[in-house]
Amino acid sequence: xxxxxxxxxxxxxxxxxxAEGHKIAFVPTMGAxxxxxxxxxxLAAQYADLKLCSIFINPSQFxxxxxxxxxxxxxxxxxHLLEKTACDIVFAPTVEEVYPPGMDFSLNLDLGNLDKVxxxxxxxxxxxxxxxxxxxxxxxxxxxxLIMGQKDFQQFTLVRHMIRQLNIPTRLIIGPxxxxxxxxxxxxxxxxxxxxxxxxxPVIFDQLNFLKKYLLEITPGTLVEEAIKVIEKSGxxxxxxxxxxxxxxxxxxxxxxxxxxxxxTAVWAGEVRLIDNLLLKxxxx
Ligand code: AMP
Numbered sequence: 001x002x003x004x005x006x007x008x009x010x011x012x013x014x015x016x017x018x019a020e021g022h023k024i025a026f027v028p029t030m031g032a033x034x035x036x037x038x039x040x041x042x043l044a045a046q047y048a049d050l051k052l053c054s055i056f057i058n059p060s061q062f063x064x065x066x067x068x069x070x071x072x073x074x075x076x077x078x079x080h081l082l083e084k085t086a087c088d089i090v091f092a093p094t095v096e097e098v099y100p101p102g103m104d105f106s107l108n109l110d111l112g113n114l115d116k117v118x119x120x121x122x123x124x125x126x127x128x129x130x131x132x133x134x135x136x137x138x139x140x141x142x143x144x145x146l147i148m149g150q151k152d153f154q155q156f157t158l159v160r161h162m163i164r165q166l167n168i169p170t171r172l173i174i175g176p177x178x179x180x181x182x183x184x185x186x187x188x189x190x191x192x193x194x195x196x197x198x199x200x201x202p203v204i205f206d207q208l209n210f211l212k213k214y215l216l217e218i219t220p221g222t223l224v225e226e227a228i229k230v231i232e233k234s235g236x237x238x239x240x241x242x243x244x245x246x247x248x249x250x251x252x253x254x255x256x257x258x259x260x261x262x263x264x265t266a267v268w269a270g271e272v273r274l275i276d277n278l279l280l281k282x283x284x285x
Pocket of ligand 1: 028029030031035036037039040147148149150151152175176177178179185186187188
């Protein structure tokens with residue numbers, strides 16, 4: 001496995017392997033890797049012969065300094081896991097390498113409503129920072145495939161929009177959410193859950209499944225109200241819980257009028273904010 005921290009040495013290496021005819025699949029991460037991330041590396045292997053993973057904690061997508069400060073940093077362990085998963089190239093740049101001082105990487109995209117709803121409402125500036133870093137990393141790596149997780153549904157929806165709007169010659173592939181055996185979506189933030197709260201958080205996935213079961217029998221408004229009630233009874237706090245069109249992220253009032261529907265939620269479990277989603281109807285893409 002090759003490790004690069006500098007953009008110019010990474011570029012040289014990638015130019016060389018591309019000239020040899022290799023295809024590259026790229027998995028961007030913020031480190032603190034778990035099986036969910038590693039499943040994306042394995043998915044990458046189905047599309048390309050070279051798997052490239054970046055580890056970069058992007059400061060501009062955090063809205064609270066405290067969240068950035070407490071974000072787990074496990075670089076050596078991450079490299080070990082990537083090596084075991086047969087990752088070919090790791091790119092772990094510094095902030096200055098990704099954002100050289102004095103250079104402006106801001107994007108001017110028409111995102112419509114996509115960055116205003118759900119996460120966009122509660123995490124102002126998050127998607128702007130996320131899109132800028134993904135665009136920057138795509139410019140640096142120019143991969144054939146970009147592999148992202150369904151876990152961050154709104155994130156990949158925005159990236160898909162950006163790829164289309166800017167005609168970026170990279171194909172986006174979405175991998176399914178990996179879960180613990182009790183349904184909790186794997187996340188680097190789970191490390192911060194205290195053991196008592198950890199026992200209560202499976203209620204999130206239970207309620208997503210409840211919505212899926214009754215989507216065509218009970219109105220979305222009533223379903224969501226019920227799910228929030230149950231989650232809050234468990235001592236967690238629901239920031240939002242919405243049933244939306246999986247393409248436009250518009251709220252669904254009549255499921256018969258939409259081909260693809262997803263339920264998305266953000267829940268506070270003590271000091272830890274968890275997000276999750278479940279496809280209720282149709283498919284992703
Ligand atoms: P992160 O480093 O957590 O921001 O995530 C890096 C990538 O891993 C993103 O595309 C996430 O959607 C994806 N990811 C995070 N958690 C999971 C999971 N439990 N299963 C599958 N993919 C995930």
